[in-house]
Amino acid sequence: MSDSAPLTTDQPGQVASATPPAPGRSRRLSDRGLAVAFTSPALLLLLAMSVFPLLWALYLSFTDYSATRGGPAQFVGFGNYTAILASEQVHLRALTTLVYVVGAVTLQTVLGFAIAYLISRRTRGRGLLTTLFLVPMMLSPVVVGLFWRFMLDAQFGVVNSMLGSIGLGQVEWLTGQRTALISLILVDTWQWTPFIMLIALAGLTAVPRYLYEAASIDRASEWFRFRTITLPLVWPLLLIAVLFRAIEAFRLFDLVYILTSGGPGVSTETLSFHVYKVAFLGFNTGTASAYGILMILVVIILTQLYLRYLNKLKED
Amino acid sequence: MRYPQRRGRLSVPGRTVLLATAAMVVATTLVACGGQSDSAPKAPATIPELTKDPLTLSFIWFDWPPAHALETFANAEYTKLRPNVTVKVKTVPNANWHDAMFTQFAAHKTDFDIPILDSQHIGEAVTNGNILDITDFVKKNIDVKAYNPYLLAAYGQFPQAETGKRDENASLYGLPLLGDTWTMIYRKDLIGDKPPQTWDEMISVAEKCQADNPGVSGLAFHQANGSDAAAVTYNTVNGVYGGNLWNPKTRKINGVLNDAAGHEAMDVLVNKMKPLTAKGSGNWFIDEVNAAVAQGKACIAFNWIAASGGLLDPKQSTLGTTREQILDKLGFATLPSQKTNLVPLGGMGMHVSAYSPEANQAEALSFMKWFEQADIQKKWAAAGGVPSRTDALESPEFLDAAPFNQVYTDSVPRMRDMWNVPEYARLVDIENTNVNAALNGAKTPKEALDDIAKEQQSVLDAAGGKGGGGL
Numbered sequence: 070m071s072d073s074a075p076l077t078t079d080q081p082g083q084v085a086s087a088t089p090p091a092p093g094r095s096r097r098l099s100d101r102g103l104a105v106a107f108t109s110p111a112l113l114l115l116l117a118m119s120v121f122p123l124l125w126a127l128y129l130s131f132t133d134y135s136a137t138r139g140g141p142a143q144f145v146g147f148g149n150y151t152a153i154l155a156s157e158q159v160h161l162r163a164l165t166t167l168v169y170v171v172g173a174v175t176l177q178t179v180l181g182f183a184i185a186y187l188i189s190r191r192t193r194g195r196g197l198l199t200t201l202f203l204v205p206m207m208l209s210p211v212v213v214g215l216f217w218r219f220m221l222d223a224q225f226g227v228v229n230s231m232l233g234s235i236g237l238g239q240v241e242w243l244t245g246q247r248t249a250l251i252s253l254i255l256v257d258t259w260q261w262t263p264f265i266m267l268i269a270l271a272g273l274t275a276v277p278r279y280l281y282e283a284a285s286i287d288r289a290s291e292w293f294r295f296r297t298i299t300l301p302l303v304w305p306l307l308l309i310a311v312l313f314r315a316i317e318a319f320r321l322f323d324l325v326y327i328l329t330s331g332g333p334g335v336s337t338e339t340l341s342f343h344v345y346k347v348a349f350l351g352f353n354t355g356t357a358s359a360y361g362i363l364m365i366l367v368v369i370i371l372t373q374l375y376l377r378y379l380n381k382l383k384e385d
Numbered sequence: 386m387r388y389p390q391r392r393g394r395l396s397v398p399g400r401t402v403l404l405a406t407a408a409m410v411v412a413t414t415l416v417a418c419g420g421q422s423d424s425a426p427k428a429p430a431t432i433p434e435l436t437k438d439p440l441t442l443s444f445i446w447f448d449w450p451p452a453h454a455l456e457t458f459a460n461a462e463y464t465k466l467r468p469n470v471t472v473k474v475k476t477v478p479n480a481n482w483h484d485a486m487f488t489q490f491a492a493h494k495t496d497f498d499i500p501i502l503d504s505q506h507i508g509e510a511v512t513n514g515n516i517l518d519i520t521d522f523v524k525k526n527i528d529v530k531a532y533n534p535y536l537l538a539a540y541g542q543f544p545q546a547e548t549g550k551r552d553e554n555a556s557l558y559g560l561p562l563l564g565d566t567w568t569m570i571y572r573k574d575l576i577g578d579k580p581p582q583t584w585d586e587m588i589s590v591a592e593k594c595q596a597d598n599p600g601v602s603g604l605a606f607h608q609a610n611g612s613d614a615a616a617v618t619y620n621t622v623n624g625v626y627g628g629n630l631w632n633p634k635t636r637k638i639n640g641v642l643n644d645a646a647g648h649e650a651m652d653v654l655v656n657k658m659k660p661l662t663a664k665g666s667g668n669w670f671i672d673e674v675n676a677a678v679a680q681g682k683a684c685i686a687f688n689w690i691a692a693s694g695g696l697l698d699p700k701q702s703t704l705g706t707t708r709e710q711i712l713d714k715l716g717f718a719t720l721p722s723q724k725t726n727l728v729p730l731g732g733m734g735m736h737v738s739a740y741s742p743e744a745n746q747a748e749a750l751s752f753m754k755w756f757e758q759a760d761i762q763k764k765w766a767a768a769g770g771v772p773s774r775t776d777a778l779e780s781p782e783f784l785d786a787a788p789f790n791q792v793y794t795d796s797v798p799r800m801r802d803m804w805n806v807p808e809y810a811r812l813v814d815i816e817n818t819n820v821n822a823a824l825n826g827a828k829t830p831k832e833a834l835d836d837i838a839k840e841q842q843s844v845l846d847a848a849g850g851k852g853g854g855g856l
Contacts, residue, residue: 136491137513138807156856223665225676244667246827330480332610333667334822349484350810351844352491353855 130359137352149359159360161335162343165250169339170318172254173261178311180258181265186299188266189273199270206263214327217256218243221328249329249337256324261314268310272303305382312375316368340364425511425558426739430521432754433747441471442748444735445486445497448476449671451563451691451770458768459752466755470748479670480611483810490515495738498745499752501562502736503613504539504802505809511543511558512807516736517746519753520556526754527560531774533797536561540734540773545633545805549798558736560753561773563691565731566796567621568789570678570686570696573716575601580718584625584653587685587721591661594684603661605683609670610821613813616803617729619654619820621687621720624727624801626650631804631841639842643834646724651830655823667825678715679703689731690789691771693717697787717789719796730800732771766790808844811855815840 098106130149134142153159188198205213220227221242229239242252276299284294322341325331331338338346344364348357446452452474459472475497477485483506489495490513502510510516519541523529529537538546541559546552569587571580575594581587591603607614620630628646631638641647663682666673671692677683679695679702695701696715697708705711720728735756737749755761762772766783771793777783778794804812816837823833 137487137509137515139513152856158856224663224682229665239664241665241667244665244825246825326480329668330609330611331818332821333825334610334827335818336822336827346814347855349488350814351808351855352487356855 126358127362129355130362132355134355134358135352136354142355145355149356150363152356153360153363158335159340159343162338162340165337166319166321166339166341169250169254169257169321170315172250173257173318174311174314176254176258177262177265177314178307181262181310182269182303182307184262185266185269185273189270199267202266203263205260206267208260210260210323211327213256213260214324217252217259218328221252243329244333246333246336249333253321253324253328253337256328257318257321261317265307265310265314269303269307272306273299276302305379308375308379308382312372316372319368320364425514425516425518425556428517428519428522428737428746428750430525432522432526432750433743435467435747435751436744437469438744439469439471440744440748441473442499442745442752443497444472444474444499444501445495446474446476446501446733447479447482449479449692450694452476454769455562458765458770462761462764463752463755467748467751472752482612486510487515487810490738490740493740495740498738498741498749499735500738501733502559503733504730505805505813507541507543507558507734507736508545508805509807509809510736511556515739516558517739518556518558519560519737519750522750522753523557523560526750527757531759531776532561533773533775535800536564536773536797539730539800539802540732543805545802547633548801559734560757561732562735562756563732564771564773564778564793564797565689565691565733566728566793566800567617567687567720567731568690568693568792569718569720570683570688570693571716571718572601572681572684572714574714575684578716580716581685581721584622584721584723588653588657588661591685595661598684601682601684602663602666602677603684604658605662605666605669605674605677605686606658607670607674607687608659608662608666608821608824609668609673610817612670613803613817614670615820615824616813616816617731618687619651619816620801620803621727621729622654622658623647623650624725624729625720625723626653627724631845633804636845637842638845639838641838642841643838647834647838648831651820651823651834654820655830655833659824667821681714687720690793691732693789694769694787712788715788717792719792719799726799727801728796728799730802732773806845806848808848811844812841815844 129142131144131146132142133145133148184202188195188202191198219225221229223229223239223241223244226242228242232238232240240248242248280298281294284298289297320341321339322345325337325339325342326345329337331342340360341364344357344360347353347360444452444455446455453476456472456474459474463472464470483503486495486497486500486502486506487509489497490510500510500516502516507516511518523541534551535546535549537557537560538551538555540561541557542551542555543558544552544555546555569580572594575598576590581590588604595601595603607618609615623630623642623646626646626649628644628650629641632641662669663677666677669677671688674683674686674688675692675695678686678688681703697711699706699708699711702711704714720726735749735753737746737753741749756765757774759774759776762774762777763780763782766772766777766780767786769786771790772778772783778797783790784794803809806812819828819833819837819840822828823830828836
């Protein structure tokens with residue numbers, strides 16, 4: 070083993086000598102070279118698969134380019150952006166998406182936290198319960214959509230069959246104007262409540278026991294302990310889970326595609342589903358690119374506001 | 386500082402990474418900006434020399450029984466002529482069918498040689514140069530007089546032919562693969578052996594049947610907002626009640642589709658037919674309608690002939706334990722007429738991908754020539770396909786193969802297609818979503834029809850505007 074070399078120097082500009090390469094190692098492959106060699110495949114992949122498409126979409130969003138109709142892309146300035154922002158069709162989809170995001174994330178947060186709280190109070194079987202609750206999250210959304218489509222079928226579905234057996238009437242889960250969106254929220258909640266539960270459970274487990282012990286000595290009620298110890302300590306972590314879920318719900322596509330195809334009419338068409346139609350039915354690539362960029366901007370802005378709130382919460 | 390030498394030139398690996406990145410960006414940009422053709426390339430009149438090496442000839446279609454029947458049939462029969470060829474029919478869900486083909490066309494690289502296009506997709510594929518112009522090939526190799534001219538035109542001609550005719554000077558881009566139309570499926574044990582002859586009579590018979598048989602709905606038909614489900618249903622009723630989808634010469638939809646006949650058709654569909662369907666059937670398409678018939682839940686149903694084979698399978702039906710028992714209860718008839726006797730044109734043609742390797746394109750042409758022969762068309766009929774040659778349609782091989790085949794033969798002179806224009810995918814989506822909205826109470830019939838006419842007109846008016854718009 071070679072002698073250790075100093076990593077700092079008193080003389081400015083002089084190169085600090087690191088540990089010399091091990092015998093047999095190429096002289097040209099310095100530590101930095103090695104680092105570059107290891108990271109470059111991932112970086113190149115990232116550039117090709119994420120950064121370049123994003124920049125390319127940004128460029129296309131200012132043109133009237135169509136992926137199928139040929140001809141050079143003509144620069145249209147902010148034309149696509151103004152058309153999208155002024156479109157009543159887009160406003161309608163934005164409202165549907167907003168209702169969906171608020172409904173689904175609220176329901177998932179309440180249920181997820183409640184389940185996590187109940188599990189955290191158990192001493193036996195906690196691991197098994199947690200694993201069982203996580204199963205829906207492991208499934209592909211397409212598979213989830215397909216089996217819920219069968220279960221919610223008004224004529225042949227098991228849900229209506231059960232409702233019928235207890236004397237309740239048939240519900241048009243996927244074809245009613247109001248029930249279709251509720252069905253989407255319920256299916257999404259079934260699948261993603263475990264995610265919130267998991268993060269809430271991690272937060273609940275991290276709450277120091279001595280705080281509860283101290284509260285017990287002071288004869289604090291259960292509700293008081295929950296309100297003043299549990300909730301404030303878990304809240305920041307829960308908000309991060311809500312942020313992740315809100316972003317996911319905002320770009321919902323798969324469940325809509327499988328369960329309702331956006332129907333009845335367009336009453337469950339979300340923004341992502343609408344972008345898909347613009348991009349692949351009409352191949353209006355320029356418009357679809359602008360639409361996608363606007364959606365990214367909305368997510369970025371909302372996330373920034375949210376993170377600021379989180380930081381403020383942390384500082385307080 | 387640990388790495389002050391960074392101020393100088395980049396290290397060799399760093400420069401390599403930078404150069405590789407730049408090369409990749411340039412290459413990707415070139416691919417993304419790849420040149421595009423705006424006219425269909427021509428296929429040779431004579432089939433080029435075929436390869437003797439093993440070759441897989443790939444089709445793309447949506448997942449339904451005829452797709453599987455085609456693969457089995459072609460591998461059993463075509464390989465007798467070309468033993469080195471394997472036929473593969475790639476299938477995608479119906480709702481993805483258009484996207485699966487046209488996203489590959491957009492990339493100028495296809496993993497299929499023969500796209501099976503809906504008749505209305507031809508305009509989009511031709512305008513973008515995605516499929517070969519086979520006019521010269523057809524002249525030299527295909528007996529065009531063996532077909533009903535409109536069938537040949539519907540599955541191959543662009544610009545679109547006038548209903549019932551073929552323009553012999555127009556170019557051909559495809560040949561018929563599978564003919565199809567709607568059949569009326571009715572319960573003989575519930576409404577009698579004689580099918581209703583007019584649309585109004587059909588509705589009143591269905592109404593009475595529903596009232597007499599609790600738990601059985603009067604009607605079952607396509608209402609979903611995916612694919613072309615609800616749109617075909619409205620177009621059928623529109624045709625029967627004397628309406629028109631558009632004026633192809635002036636490219637006018639607004640004022641034509643939503644004229645008095647159009648509104649009457651929408652009123653009949655939403656206010657007279659819809660109340661006779663099962664609750665929650667607003668998202669039904671082919672499979673759901675078949676399931677309702679097979680489980681004895683519908684008095685009268687409408688479905689595509691090519692998708693009706695499963696109704697005769699005792700394993701899938703509660704109507705009988707043998708095919709004969711099922712046929713004692715089920716009858717198949719041509720659609721009732723009212724002001725006109727029009728029926729929807731279904732089915733698909735086969736085309737040659739412009740991006741397929743030359744050897745595969747040659748094999749595709751060879752397959753098409755083989756497939757359109759009289760004896761092969763009869764064998765295709767016997768294997769469960771619906772042929773297009775008149776001699777095959779009138780042959781016992783076809784007529785005896787299934788009880789609904791006579792319906793197809795009788796329906797051929799009555800067919801009407803939708804718009805075969807490059808904007809088809811947008812037009813049909815607008816119609817689907819609005820008809821589905823009307824059928825499920827999200828819009829009034831008048832509001833839905835006026836919205837369809839207005840939105841479709843704006844799509845046609847913006848045609849040629851490339852990639853802007855589309856909202």
